[in-house]
Amino acid sequence: MKRDWLALILLGGLGMGAWGITGEQIIRQVDSNMTFTTARSESRMVIHVDQEVREKTMRSYSRGQEASYSEFLTPARDQGVKYLKIKDNMWMYLPSVDKIIKISGAMLRQSMMGSDFSYEDALESTRLLEKYAATLAGEETLGGRVCYIIDLTAKVKEVTYFKRRVWIDKERFIPLREELFALSGKKLKEMTLGEVKRFGRRYYPTYLTMRNLLRANSRTELFTTRIEFDIAVDPKVFTQGNLTK
Amino acid sequence: MRLGLCLSLVFCLLVIQASALSLGGSYENDLLTLLQKDGTVGLGDLNRLRLKFDHDFCDRLTVHLEPRYYGLLKSREIAIAGATDLDQLVWDRLYAKYRAENWSLTAGKQRIAWGTGSIWNPVDIFNPLVLSFAVRDDDKTNVEALRWELPLGEAGGIDAFVVTGQPWAETGRGIRVRGNTGMFDLALSYVDQGTLGRQVGFDLAGDIIKDVGVRGELAIKAGPDHNGYVMQAVAGGDYTLENGIGLNAEYYFNGLGSRNSGSYNWGTAESVGMDYLYLSGNKIIDEITTVTVSLLTNLDDQSYLIYPQYSRNVGQNLDLYVEGMWLGGPDGSEFVPPSSADPLGFGGSKMALARLVYSF
Numbered sequence: 001m002k003r004d005w006l007a008l009i010l011l012g013g014l015g016m017g018a019w020g021i022t023g024e025q026i027i028r029q030v031d032s033n034m035t036f037t038t039a040r041s042e043s044r045m046v047i048h049v050d051q052e053v054r055e056k057t058m059r060s061y062s063r064g065q066e067a068s069y070s071e072f073l074t075p076a077r078d079q080g081v082k083y084l085k086i087k088d089n090m091w092m093y094l095p096s097v098d099k100i101i102k103i104s105g106a107m108l109r110q111s112m113m114g115s116d117f118s119y120e121d122a123l124e125s126t127r128l129l130e131k132y133a134a135t136l137a138g139e140e141t142l143g144g145r146v147c148y149i150i151d152l153t154a155k156v157k158e159v160t161y162f163k164r165r166v167w168i169d170k171e172r173f174i175p176l177r178e179e180l181f182a183l184s185g186k187k188l189k190e191m192t193l194g195e196v197k198r199f200g201r202r203y204y205p206t207y208l209t210m211r212n213l214l215r216a217n218s219r220t221e222l223f224t225t226r227i228e229f230d231i232a233v234d235p236k237v238f239t240q241g242n243l244t245k
Numbered sequence: 246m247r248l249g250l251c252l253s254l255v256f257c258l259l260v261i262q263a264s265a266l267s268l269g270g271s272y273e274n275d276l277l278t279l280l281q282k283d284g285t286v287g288l289g290d291l292n293r294l295r296l297k298f299d300h301d302f303c304d305r306l307t308v309h310l311e312p313r314y315y316g317l318l319k320s321r322e323i324a325i326a327g328a329t330d331l332d333q334l335v336w337d338r339l340y341a342k343y344r345a346e347n348w349s350l351t352a353g354k355q356r357i358a359w360g361t362g363s364i365w366n367p368v369d370i371f372n373p374l375v376l377s378f379a380v381r382d383d384d385k386t387n388v389e390a391l392r393w394e395l396p397l398g399e400a401g402g403i404d405a406f407v408v409t410g411q412p413w414a415e416t417g418r419g420i421r422v423r424g425n426t427g428m429f430d431l432a433l434s435y436v437d438q439g440t441l442g443r444q445v446g447f448d449l450a451g452d453i454i455k456d457v458g459v460r461g462e463l464a465i466k467a468g469p470d471h472n473g474y475v476m477q478a479v480a481g482g483d484y485t486l487e488n489g490i491g492l493n494a495e496y497y498f499n500g501l502g503s504r505n506s507g508s509y510n511w512g513t514a515e516s517v518g519m520d521y522l523y524l525s526g527n528k529i530i531d532e533i534t535t536v537t538v539s540l541l542t543n544l545d546d547q548s549y550l551i552y553p554q555y556s557r558n559v560g561q562n563l564d565l566y567v568e569g570m571w572l573g574g575p576d577g578s579e580f581v582p583p584s585s586a587d588p589l590g591f592g593g594s595k596m597a598l599a600r601l602v603y604s605f
Contacts, residue, residue, distance in 0.1 A: 049531045054561060067399075076269055077604035086399050089425060096383050102430045102448050102450045105458015110483035114532045114558065115308040158454070182487060214489055215531045241396025245344065 005170070023134030023150045029173040033203060038063050041227040047115050049218045056113060062159040078113060082243050083122070090123045093243035096102060100243055109160065115218040116189070116212040120160055131156050139170070143194070148168045161188065172196065172203045187213055199229055270296040271383075271604045282581065282593035295337070295383060305345065311338035313383075337387055341522040351392040356385060357406055359421055359434060360462050360479075361450040362540065364523045365497040367464035367477035368446030370417060370436050374514055378525065378539040378552050379570070390417075400425035414439045421446075428452060440470020458483045466501075475500035481523075490528050495500050497521040506546040511586035517579050520544040533558040548574025548581055566600040 039062045047054040048068035056078055060070040068085045090103040098232040108120040132152040140147055147167040154162045163185075167177040174196055180189040195207035206224040236242055270299045272294050279287040298310040313335045340353030360366035363377045372385050393407040401424035408417040419436035429451030436444045448462040462479040481495035502519040503509055510516035522544055529536040534557045542549040552570040572580040572593050581593040 047532050049533050052533060054533065054558065075604070077271075077558075077564065077602075079269060088427070089400065091400075096381075097358050097385060098356040101360075104452045105449060105456060105483045105485075107458065107483070107485075107491075109456060109489070110491060111529050111532060116532065160456075180456065184487075212532075215529075218532050220532070239396055239399045240402060241349075241394070245349075 008165060021136070021148075023136045025138065026148050026150060026168055026173070027134060029214050030168055030175065033173045036062075036064070036202070036229045038231055039227060039229050040231055040233065044223045044225055045113070045115060046221040046223070046239075047218070048220070054114065056115075061233050061237050063233060063235075065237055069242065072113065081113070084240060084243055085123060085239065086238060088123065091120060091240060091243065098244070099100050100240055102212045114211040116215070116218060118160075121210075122188075131159055137165070140167065142167055143178060145172075147176055159185075169196070174203050174205055176205075195223075199227070202229065204229075249332075259329075267299045268296065269299075269579075269605060270294070271602055273600065273602045275600045277596060277598040279591075281590050281596045283590060285590070286432055287319070289317060292316040305343055307342045307344075309338055309340055309342065310484040311336070313337045337383070348393060348395045351390075351394070352409075353394060354387050354389045356387050357392060357404075358385065358391060359404075359432070359446070359448070361430070361460040362462050362479040362495060362497075363460070363493065364479060364495050365477075365479050365499075365521070366462065367479060367497075367499075368432075368434055368444075368448050368462050370419070370438065370444065373477075378488065378537065378541075378554065388417075397424070400430070400570045412439075415441060417441075426451075438468075440469065442466060442471070456484060458496075471501070477501065490526055493523075493525045493527075495523040497523070501546075504545045506579070509579070509586075518543040518545045543574070543579045546578035547575060548572075548578035550580055562604045564602045564604075566598070566602070568596075568598045568600070570598075 003213055008228045010056040039060075041060050041062075043060065045056040045058065047056070054075075056075060057073045058070050059073060060068060066087050066237075068083075070083045072081045081178050082093040083090045084093075092101050092103055093099070094101065103119050103123075108123065109118050111117070112119050112122055133155055135151050135153075137151045140149055146169075148170055150166045150168060152164040152166065161180040162183040163181040165179045165181075166175055168175050174193070176193050178191040179187055180191070182188050190211045190213065192209045193205035193207065194206050196203050204227065206227070208222040209219055210222075211219045273292070275289070275291040275293075277289045277291070279289070281287065293313060293315055295311065295313045300308050301592075302308065314333075315335065316332055323531065338354055338356065338420040338483060340351050340355045342349060342351045357371055358366075358369060360368040362375060364375055366373055366375050368440065369375075371388050375385075389410050390406045390408045392404070394402060394404050396402040401422075403420065403422050405420040406418065415438070417436060417438045419434060421432055421434035422431035425431070428439055429449050431449050432447070434444075434446040434448075436446070438444075444464055444466045448460075450460040451458070453459050460479070460481045462477075464477045465474055466477065467474050476498070477500055478498045479495060481493070481582045483491065483493040485491045488520075497520070499515065499517075499519050499521065501516045503517075504519045506518075509518070521542065523539065523541045525537060525539040527535055529535050534555075537554045537556075539554070540549060541552070551569075551573075553569050555567045557565050572591070572595070574581045574593075577583050584590070
């Protein structure tokens with residue numbers, strides 16, 4: 001699932017800046033660095049609301065950007081809840097009623113498992129490349145890393161985030177920060193990535209935090225505690241049949 | 246040999262291998278106050294303990310056991326949605342599931358939930374009234390059946406069942422074929438209940454335009470109690486505003502009902518009114534707090550049910566719900582029925598409930 005959030009920044013566009021590289025070229029470099037055929041990961045989600053903290057753990061599988069499967073392992077109240085994403089479709093399996101529910105319409109904008117992420121955040125894919133124009137807005141240093149700043153502006157109305165601003169590590173081509181805006185210009189969410197680790201020839205952020213600015217004093221951290229890339233994953237993992245297994 | 250006996254033997258084997266069992270469940274306490282139309286006040290304290298055992302005998306065979314214990318302290322007779330068997334142990338689910346390479350077979354007491362409606366599910370013969378805002382998922386009706394599931398592709402499949410323990414002529418058997426078109430999940434179903442009738446169903450869920458979800462169900466029923474064929478249909482939609490308020494609406498046409506309250510058949514909840522509307526709005530205050538207000542109205546007699554709910558996850562595994570329910574409308578209407586149809590005097594009442602649920 002994390003792979004899909006990162007896919008938010010894999011957006012093409014034009015606009016040559018004074019840096020001799022276009023927004024589209026930067027995005028392609030990020031894409032090249034972050035793309036994998038399959039992945040298996042274990043993650044810990046920590047939700048902060050004022051002084052309250054909730055933790056959830058999950059196991060996920062991904063196949064490129066088109067399919068992913070996640071199963072919540074803890075806490076007890078969420079154990080056995082599963083998600084399946086195939087292209088632009090997403091389903092949730094609720095063990096208490098033994099039913100698969102398609103996540104669509106209003107649910108897409110709602111909080112996913114009580115976190116600052118919406119279902120829509122998890123569902124977005126590179127199809128959004130067709131929906132945004134990218135321009136290279138400048139450079140800035142974040143945590144000692146020099147970053148390109150890319151502005152992404154929606155070309156169509158049917159998007160939740162009309163504008164995005166993304167900071168991309170200039171050397172490693174890893175996204176380190178993203179801000180998401182509504183059509184009105186109001187900033188809706190902030191995402192920060194970090195703990196970049198090397199996996200073979202690939203750099204990958206293993207820490208992510210999201211703040212939904214419409215809600216006071218809340219943020220969600222996502223720690224990738226284990227991840228393997230380009231491994232053999234049974235295609236049946238990415239089927240509805242696996243949800244009810 | 247009855248299926249239940251077989252499963253009891255399986256349970257004994259499970260006990261022997263208790264160390265390999267996975268155990269979960271929940272404990273729930275509901276404190277409720279009921280103010281009836283005649284001014285009578287009722288108090289109740291409902292305790293529910295639900296255990297869930299799962300055991301994988303091997304990669305292919307899983308046994309699931311789900312007993313539930315109800316205990317109710319009450320000042321007088323109180324009707325509670327979803328609590329029909331009080332002060333006793335109920336086996337909600339008790340099944341074995343075998344998974345072959347390309348299909349699975351589930352035998353025993355299980356939940357078969359078809360359809361896409363959030364309040365009404367006419368294609369689901371076991372739970373046609375979902376009332377998702379008031380009845381917890383765990384309290385849905387279960388059924389002893391054999392169920393065969395065949396996944397087809399990534400998002401399709403065939404689901405067939407036969408209800409066990411009844412004479413074949415009266416037993417329910419059904420099949421549902423589902424698929425995905427990209428925008429929509431679609432399903433076609435057929436249920437034969439023998440002498441009780443037959444039903445053809447269709448349901449869908451998806452988006453027509455960005456952020457507007459739609460869902461619908463259509464059931465055509467034929468049976469000895471119907472004059473020819475009757476239709477039940479649900480059409481619903483939902484949308485979330487930029488400020489996070491979620492809106493949900495559902496219309497239900499019930500061909501088994503009547504538009505004249507004088508002609509209501511009070512015997513079954515499915516045969517009262519003909520036109521219903523459900524509206525709700527919810528706001529996620531923060532990641533652990535949600536407020537929802539629901540309105541369910543019988544359009545034919547103008548009676549209504551208002552259901553506000555506040556929910557908060559007060560601990561890692563502890564949830565608090567504070568709910569109210571207000572039934573109103575003209576005398577003799579569905580939610581304020583005549584006393585002959587409402588022996589407990591529940592119609593026209595107001596209820597307040599505080600619920601704590603601890604999951605483990």
